[in-house]
Amino acid sequence: YAVWADEQVTPNPPAESDAIVIFDFAGGKDANGNTSISKTGTAGETISIAAPTREGYTFNGWDKDAKFGDAGSVTVITAQWTIKQYTVTFEAGTNGTIREGDDTTVQVNYNGSVAAVQVPTVTANAGYVFIGWSDGTSVYANDAIKNFKVTGDVTFTAQYEDENKSVVIFDYAGGKDADGKSSITKSGTAGDVIGAVTDPTREGYTFKEWNPS
Numbered sequence: 299y300a301v302w303a304d305e306q307v308t309p310n311p312p313a314e315s316d317a318i319v320i321f322d323f324a325g326g327k328d329a330n331g332n333t334s335i336s337k338t339g340t341a342g343e344t345i346s347i348a349a350p351t352r353e354g355y356t357f358n359g360w361d362k363d364a365k366f367g368d369a370g371s372v373t374v375i376t377a378q379w380t381i382k383q384y385t386v387t388f389e390a391g392t393n394g395t396i397r398e399g400d401d402t403t404v405q406v407n408y409n410g411s412v413a414a415v416q417v418p419t420v421t422a423n424a425g426y427v428f429i430g431w432s433d434g435t436s437v438y439a440n441d442a443i444k445n446f447k448v449t450g451d452v453t454f455t456a457q458y459e460d461e462n463k464s465v466v467i468f469d470y471a472g473g474k475d476a477d478g479k480s481s482i483t484k485s486g487t488a489g490d491v492i493g494a495v496t497d498p499t500r501e502g503y504t505f506k507e508w509n510p511s
Contacts, residue, residue, distance in 0.1 A: 317341045317366035317373070324377045326352035341369040354408030354449065355379040382408045385451045388431070393458040394422040406448040417443050426458040429465045429483065436480040442469050446480075457483075464488040473498035473505070 320336045327333055328350050337345055345364045349357045358378040367373040386404045390396045400418035417440060422428045430439045431454035438446060443454070459465045463485045470480050475498050484492050497505045 317369055317371050319345060319364075319366055320372065320374045321347060321360075321364075322374055322376045323350040323352075324379065326350035326355070326357070326377050326379065337366075339366050341366050341371075350377055352377075352379055354382050356382060384408065384448050386412050386448060387451075387453040388418050389453060389455045390420065391456040391458070393426045394420050394428055394456050396420055396456070409447050409449060411444050411446060411448065414441065414444050420456045422458050422461075425461055427461050427465070429457050429459050430467060431455065432457050435478070437467055437483045438481060439467050439469065442467075442481070445472070459485050464490075466492060468495055468508070470498040470500070473500035473503070475499075 316338050317340070318336060318338050320334060322334045323332070325333075328335065328348060335347075337347075339345065343366050345366065347364060351357065356379065358380045361376045361378055362373070364375060383405050384407075386406050388396065388402045388404075396402060397419040401416065402418060404412050404416045406412060417431075420428045428440075430437045431443060432438075433446070433452055433454055437457055438454070446452075464487065465483060465485045468482050468484070474480060475482065475496060482495070484495075486492070495508075499505065
């Protein structure tokens with residue numbers, strides 16, 4: 299049978315008169331998914347390059363002029379980014395009010411959270427109890443808002459229940475159910491056993507149990 303040897307290919311090194319520039323996207327990517335690219339060209343020449351993108355950030359230019367340095371040099375040019383801020387709004391909804399003087403809008407950096415002290419205080423109307431905040435998909439208990447990662451403008455509306463009912467919020471603590479919800483709410487008569495709740499899933503984790511059980 300035939301025996302083959304690998305063909306050795308020696309790349310052509312850049313000419314001594316050339317310069318190299320490495321564009322470091324610093325967490326961003328270009329349209330092809332690259333996190334950096336290198337360019338070889340004539341010393342002093344200006345380089346045209348499309349701006350990279352980065353989720354949650356605005357491209358703010360490069361840290362150096364986009365041009366080749368001296369002949370034989372290697373220059374690293376790094377992307378500069380400004381983190382985006384989003385508005386978190388709290389609304390009283392029906393059957394309750396937000397305490398006068400409490401801020402109802404908070405500015406939060408991308409992928410940040412609302413601090414517990416920034417969540418307004420809610421008073422339920424007679425006959426109701428305040429149970430938490432809804433973003434339109436899931437309901438979060440007051441102390442669970444701090445775990446919500448903000449990736450865009452969001453409005454939380456206060457939720458209430460009849461004071462004669464007992465309410466349980468199943469907080470998935472970073473997980474999701476089959477509908478993409480981060481929690482579900484069950485209400486019923488005090489002491490009643492709650493029917494089976496499907497275990498949520500979370501990438502990189504195995505569901506263990508509910509706490510309290």
